[in-house]
Every structure is written in structure tokens, then in C-alpha cells.
Amino acid sequence: MSLKPKEWKLDPASFVVVANRLPVDRVENPDSTADWRPSPGGLVTAFEPIMHRRRGAWVGWHGAADEELEPFEHEGLALAPVPLSSSEVEEYYEGFSNATLWPLYHDAIATPQFRREWWDTYVIVNQRFADYVATVAAAGAVVWVQDYHLQLLPQMLRRQRPDVKIGFFLHIPFPPTELYVQLPWRQQILEGLLGADLVGFQLPGGARNFARLVRDRLGLETLRDRIRTRDGREVLARAYPISIEAKGFHELAASDQAAERAAEIRHDLGDPRVMFLGVDRLDYTKGIPERIQAFGELIAEGRIDPDETVLLQLAMPSRQRVEQYRRLRDDIDRLVGRINGEVPRIGRPPIIYLHVSHPRVEMAAFYRAADVMVVTPLRDGMNLVAKEYVACRQRDDGALVLSEFTGAARELRQSYLVNPHDIDGLKDRLVEAMNDVPRNKAQRMRAMRRQVFDHDIDKWARMFLDDLERLNGTPAARATG
Ligand code: GDG
Numbered sequence: 001m002s003l004k005p006k007e008w009k010l011d012p013a014s015f016v017v018v019a020n021r022l023p024v025d026r027v028e029n030p031d032s033t034a035d036w037r038p039s040p041g042g043l044v045t046a047f048e049p050i051m052h053r054r055r056g057a058w059v060g061w062h063g064a065a066d067e068e069l070e071p072f073e074h075e076g077l078a079l080a081p082v083p084l085s086s087s088e089v090e091e092y093y094e095g096f097s098n099a100t101l102w103p104l105y106h107d108a109i110a111t112p113q114f115r116r117e118w119w120d121t122y123v124i125v126n127q128r129f130a131d132y133v134a135t136v137a138a139a140g141a142v143v144w145v146q147d148y149h150l151q152l153l154p155q156m157l158r159r160q161r162p163d164v165k166i167g168f169f170l171h172i173p174f175p176p177t178e179l180y181v182q183l184p185w186r187q188q189i190l191e192g193l194l195g196a197d198l199v200g201f202q203l204p205g206g207a208r209n210f211a212r213l214v215r216d217r218l219g220l221e222t223l224r225d226r227i228r229t230r231d232g233r234e235v236l237a238r239a240y241p242i243s244i245e246a247k248g249f250h251e252l253a254a255s256d257q258a259a260e261r262a263a264e265i266r267h268d269l270g271d272p273r274v275m276f277l278g279v280d281r282l283d284y285t286k287g288i289p290e291r292i293q294a295f296g297e298l299i300a301e302g303r304i305d306p307d308e309t310v311l312l313q314l315a316m317p318s319r320q321r322v323e324q325y326r327r328l329r330d331d332i333d334r335l336v337g338r339i340n341g342e343v344p345r346i347g348r349p350p351i352i353y354l355h356v357s358h359p360r361v362e363m364a365a366f367y368r369a370a371d372v373m374v375v376t377p378l379r380d381g382m383n384l385v386a387k388e389y390v391a392c393r394q395r396d397d398g399a400l401v402l403s404e405f406t407g408a409a410r411e412l413r414q415s416y417l418v419n420p421h422d423i424d425g426l427k428d429r430l431v432e433a434m435n436d437v438p439r440n441k442a443q444r445m446r447a448m449r450r451q452v453f454d455h456d457i458d459k460w461a462r463m464f465l466d467d468l469e470r471l472n473g474t475p476a477a478r479a480t481g
Contacts, residue, residue: 001066001068001083001085003068003083003085003128004131005080005131005132005134005135006068006070006071006080006135007135008071008080008135008136009071010057010071010073010078011055011078011138012136012137012138012139012141013055013056013057013078013136013137013138013141014054014055014056014137014138014140014141014142015050015051015054015055015056015057015141015142015144016056016057016058016059016133016136016137016141016142016143016144017043017047017051017056017057017058017059017143017144017146018058018059018060018129018132018133018143018144018145018146018150018153019043019058019059019060019145019146019147019149019150020060020061020093020097020146020147020149020150021039021060021061021062021063022039022058022060022061022062022063022079022081023038023039023043023044023047023058023060023077024036024037024038024039024044024062024074024079025037025038025039025063026062026063026064036074040316040357040359040360043146044058044077046245046457046458046460046461047461048077049458050461050465051076051077052076052077055078056077056078057077057078057079057080057136057137058077058078058079058080059080059082059129059132059133059136060079060080060081060082061081061082061083061084061093062081062082065084065085065086065088065089066083066085066086067083068081068083069081069083071136078136080132080135080136082128082129082132084125087121088121088124088125090321091115091117091118091120091121091122092118092121092122092124092125092149093149094319094321094322095113095115095118095121096115096118096119096121096122097122097148097149098319098322099112099113099118099322099323099324100112100113100114100115100118100119100183101148101151102148102172102285103324104175104179104180104182104183105148105172105173105174105175106172106173106175106285106378106379106380107173107175107179107378107379108179108182109284109285109378109379110284110324112182112183114182114183114184116184119184119185122152123152123188126150126151126152126153126156126192127152127156129150129153130153130156130157130160131160133153133157133161134157134160134161137161137164139163140163140164140165141164141165142164142165142167142465142468142469143157143164143165143166143167144167144168144169144464144465144468145157145166145167145168145169145196146168146169146171147169147170147171147172148170148171148172150168151168151170151189151192151193152188152189152192153168153192153195154166154168154192154193154194154195154196155191155192155193155194155195156192156195157195158195159195165197165468165469165471166195166196166197166198167196167197167198167199167200167464167465167468168193168196168198168199168200169200169201169240169242169464170199170200170201170202170206170381171202171242171381171382172202172381173202173203173206173379173380173381173407174201174205174206174207174209174210175209176209177209177212177213177216180209180213181213181217186213186217187217187218190210190213190214190217190218191218193210194214194218194220194227194229194235196235197233197235197236197468197471198235198236198237198238198464198467198468198471199235199236199237199238200238200239200240200464201237201238201239201240202239202240202241202242202381202382202407203239203241203407203410204238204239206239207225207237207238207239210237211225211227211237214227215227225237225238234471236467236471238467240460240463240464241382241407241410241411241455241460242381242382242384242407242457242460243382243384243387243452243455243456243457243459243460244384244387244388244391244452244456244457245456245457245458246387246391246452246453246456246457247391247453247456249364249367249388249391249392250391250392250453252360252361252364252392253364253365253367253368253391253392253393253394254394255361255364257361257365258361258364258365258368259365259368261361261362261365261369262365262366262368262369263369265312265365265366265369266369269310269312269348269352270310270347270348272308272309272310273308273309274304274308274309274310274371274372274434275309275310275312275369275370275371275372276295276309276310276311276312276370276371276372276373276374276430276434277311277312277313277314277366277367277369277370277372277373277374277389278291278311278312278313278314278315278373278374278375278376279314279363279366279367279373279385280314280315280316280377280385281315281316281318282315282316282317282318282325282328282329282332282355283318283319283325283328284324284325284328284378285377285378285379285380286376286377286378286380287376287377287378287403287420288313288315288328288332288376289328289331289332289335290376290378290420290421290423290426291311291313291374291376291420291426292311292313292332292335292336292339292351293335293423294423294426294427294430295311295339295350295351295430296335296338296339296342296351297423297427298427298430298431299339299343299350300342303427303431304430304431304434306343306349306350307347309350309434310348310350310351310352311350311351311352311374312352312354312366312370313336313351313352313353313354314354314356314358314366315332315353315354315355316356316357317355317356317357329355332353333353336351336353339351363388364388364392367388367389367392367393368392368393368394370389370398371397371398371399371434372398372399372400372401372430372433372434373385373386373389373398373399373400373401374401374430375389375400375401375402375403375406375408376401376402376403376418376420376426377403377405377406377420378403378405378420378421379405379406380403380405380406380407380408381407382406382407382408383402383403383406383407383408384408386400386402386406386408386412386415387408387412387452390412390445390448390449390451390452391449391452391453393445393449396441396442396443396445396446396449397438397441397442397445398441398445399415399416399433399434399436399441399444399445400412400415400416400433400444400445400448401415401416401418401426401429401430401433402415402416402417402418403417403418403419403420404417404418404419405419405420411451411452411455412448412451412452413447414443414444414445414447414448415444415448416429416432416433416436416444417429
């Protein structure tokens with residue numbers, strides 16, 4: 001592989017999104033030709049209108065190692081695939097991103113591993129991404145860098161292309177300074193981020209942690225959310241809580257297809273009186289064992305009846321080559337098996353656990369079907385699942401049990417908030433959410449729906465880009481149309 005950026009034969013882009021992954025996945029057709037389709041979840045829906053309005057391009061890895069692809073267009077999006085070798089996938093992606101930064105930034109729930117060779121590869125890959133962006137971006141372009149995989153990119157890009165305007169958004173929590181300073185490369189990462197004009201976080205606390213670190217560790221001057229860099233630039237560090245395409249989700253769940261599927265799902269689950277639902281990427285930050293444990297104890301204690309109650313846990317496969325994820329999967333398999341095995345009857349087990357991913361319309365049907373949504377992360381930047389559940393409700397019914405340690409908890413105050421470390425408290429909350437009177441549930445759901453619809457993903461992108469535009473007067477506004 002040459003690994004040098006491919007010649008960009010498409011128009012130079014005045015708006016560039018750069019993320020670890022492209023927003024599309026490759027699928028094999030039955031006749032063994034390949035096709036691309038939008039990745040599940042994904043930010044692409046948020047950016048699509050902006051990308052189309054302003055000849056946008058997306059730079060990111062296409063998901064296969066040791067393969068170089070030419071830039072291509074897909075459904076009007078210009079895509080620049082960045083190649084990664086298999087050892088880079090191991091060291092930059094599985095290693096430094098997901099076994100160092102991910103656990104460290106999530107309160108060290110799992111022990112972060114610090115390996116010098118992973119760091120070296122992280123630097124090399126960030127530089128490659130920067131080189132690609134530099135080839136794609138038009139003069140004066142707006143570049144929006146996404147997430148923890150690419151924290152060095154802003155500074156690298158600024159060196160190459162001082163003409164572009166750079167925004168960075170961190171999707172995961174930015175940790176308390178006491179934890180962050182464990183990182184042997186703490187200074188390089190702070191400096192990498194400071195290459196941006198605007199550094200965005202999910203919560204104000206993250207922005208404050210960052211400002212405190214650059215003040216204490218780099219000796220820079222800060223005034224509230226403004227940081228003065230050594231080369232005299234001003235960098236803004238601020239919170240932009242991410243959201244979902246609320247209307248799109250609501251309509252998807254309102255469709256006849258989703259309504260039929262929701263009824264079918266409940267029927268297949270044995271028409272329970274109460275259906276609890278969990279939806280997560282299979283990740284140790286999501287508190288999946290805690291919620292299964294709580295549910296299991298409620299059954300064992302006879303506080304819920306397994307004949308009329310079910311917990312459906314959907315866990316999308318994720319990072320399966322990282323050791324901690326494999327272990328988690330085994331732990332959950334064992335826990336579910338044990339709880340289901342202890343119910344002294346044959347028939348439908350109380351916990352149905354599916355380790356597969358589902359299409360979006362199917363997700364909307366699951367949300368629509370569920371009486372109680374259980375979201376119990378030990379730490380989560382935002383948690384979109386909680387917002388998707390609220391958006392998918394068709395009436396003022398349903399209940400959301402939500403961990404205090406999610407970003408979403410700051411906005412969804414009317415959920416049934418829990419501390420997932422407190423299993424007894426969690427059990428009480430599950431029972432309360434299940435048995436609360438309809439009037440209370442309706443009141444809570446109405447307030448949460450208002451919040452989610454008033455603060456959707458479109459608003460999030462606009463707020464970020466408007467602020468980016470206002471800085472030093474570069475016309476980023478054209479990106480938002
Ligand atoms: C990171 C941060 C932050 C899940 N299973 C399936 C499926 N999903 C979709 C959900 C949701 C998305 O995946 C998960 O988003 P979350 O926000 O819950 O969590 P992370 O993946 O950890 O995301 C997080 C987020 O970035 C955005 O900034 O909120 O804090 O950790 O959209 O619906 N989608 C499909 N099939 C599945 O089986 N199609």
C-alpha cells in the first residue's frame with residue numbers, strides 16, 4: 001500500500017467531515033458485486049442536508065484492512081476512504097483508541113492500557129487522516145473532526161492548512177483531570193485538540209475539565225470558555241449535547257409497518273403484561289450486567305412475575321477483537337443463562353438476549369413495543385437510545401429508567417433516574433417505573449418528548465457550526481445554508 005492520499009478528482013470540498021469511519025458499510029450483493037449502504041446509527045443523517053447544500057466530503061476509514069480505494073461518490077456524498085493496514089487497525093483502533101482512550105475517558109471502568117507502540121501508530125494514522133483532509137478541502141473550507149480517534153488531527157491539519165476553519169467534537173466524556181493526567185501523552189493530546197478553533201463536548205463539565213487542564217498543564221490563559229494559545233489564537237471550548245433525528249424516528253415508529261412489527265414482537269414474547277427493553281452496543285460502559293442482575297433478583301424475590309414480565313436485551317456486536325469485550329460477552333452469556341435456568345418451569349424464559357444488529361425500522365418497532373426502557377450505563381457521553389425511545393412513543397405512555405451517569409440524564413430530568421452501581425436502588429426504580437400510575441407516566445413522557453423534539457440533531461449541528469462560523473469571521477455559515 002502506498003498510503004499516500006489518492007488524487008482527489010472530485011470538486012474540492014468547502015465542508016469536510018472527518019471521522020474514524022466513513023458513514024457507509026460495504027455489502028455483498030447476491031451476484032457477488034459490492035454495494036454501499038448507510039451505516040446504522042451514524043451521524044450521516046445529521047450531516048446529510050449540510051453535505052448536500054455545500055458540496056461536502058467525508059473522510060474516513062472504509063472498514064477493511066490492507067485495502068486502498070479510490071475516492072467515490074455515494075448518493076451525492078463525496079467519500080474519501082483512508083486506508084489502514086491490519087497492524088494499524090490493531091494498534092491505532094483496537095489498541096490506542098479502544099483499549100487506552102475509551103476506558104480512560106469512561107472513568108477507567110476497565111483498566112486503560114498504555115503501550116508506546118500503540119501511541120506511535122495513533123500519531124501515524126492521525127497524520128494520514130490529516131493528509132487526506134488537506135487534499136480534499138477547498139481553500140477556506142470548514143472541517144469538522146469527530147471523536148477520540150482523531151484528537152491529534154486538528155493541530156496536524158492546521159500546520160498544513162492554516163486557511164481552513166477547524167471544529168472538533170468529542171462524542172465520549174472528557175474525563176476528570178485526575179484521571180486524564182495518567183495518560184503518558186497527555187500534553188500531546190491537549191496540544192492536538194488546541195489546533196481546532198472550536199472544541200465541542202457533550203457536557204459543560206467536559207469543557208471545564210479541558211479548560212482547567214490547558215491552564216494547569218500547559219500554562220495557557222483561559223477566560224471562561226475561551227483559551228488563548230501560545231501562537232495568539234483564541235480557541236473556544238464549549239458543550240453541545242448531541243441529539244437524534246427526532247421527527248424521523250417518530251415517523252418511522254408511526255408507520256404501519258412498525259406498528260405491525262411492534263404487535264408481532266409482543267406476541268412473539270408471549271404477550272407479556274410488561275415488556276422491559278435494553279438496547280446497547282455490547283460495551284462494558286453500558287451497565288448491561290447490572291440491569292440483568294437487578295431484573296434477575298426481582299424475579300428471585302418474587303417482586304416481578306416471570307410469567308407476565310419479560311426483559312428483552314438487544315446487544316449490537318461491537319469491537320469483538322478487543323479482549324475486554326470478549327470477556328464481557330462471556331459474562332453476560334453466563335448471567336443470562338443462570339437467571340433463565342433458575343426459573344422453575346418450562347416456557348418462555350424471563351430474559352431474551354439477542355447479540356445481533358437490527359435494521360432501523362425494526363429498532364423503532366422495538367421502542368414502540370416496550371413499556372419500560374432500561375438505560376443503565378456506568379458512564380456515557382450522551383446515550384442516544386434514551387432519546388430514541390422517547391421520540392418513538394406514539395402516546396403519552398411508556399417509562400424511561402435512566403442512569404445518572406449519562407449525558408442524557410441532564411436533559412431527561414423526568415425519567416426515572418438511577419445510580420446503576422446501586423443494585424437495590426435500581427430494582428426499586430424498575431418496579432416503580434413498571435407500576436407508576438398512567439397520569440405520572442404521561443406527565444413525564446410529555447416533558448421529555450418536548451425536550452427531545454426541541455433539541456434535535458439538526459439544532460445540534462447548527463449550534464456547533466454557527467459558533468464555529470462566528471469565530472474570527474470565516475464564513476462557515478455557508479455550510480449550514
Ligand atoms: C457514542 C457515545 C453518544 C444500537 N443497536 C442497533 C442500533 N443501535 C444504535 C442506536 C443508537 C446507537 O446505535 C447507539 O448510540 P449511543 O449513543 O447509545 O451509544 P454509542 O454507540 O456508545 O455512541 C454516546 C454517541 O456516541 C453520539 O455522540 O451518545 O455517549 O458513547 O443510535 O439506535 N442501530 C441499528 N441496529 C441495532 O441493532 N440500526
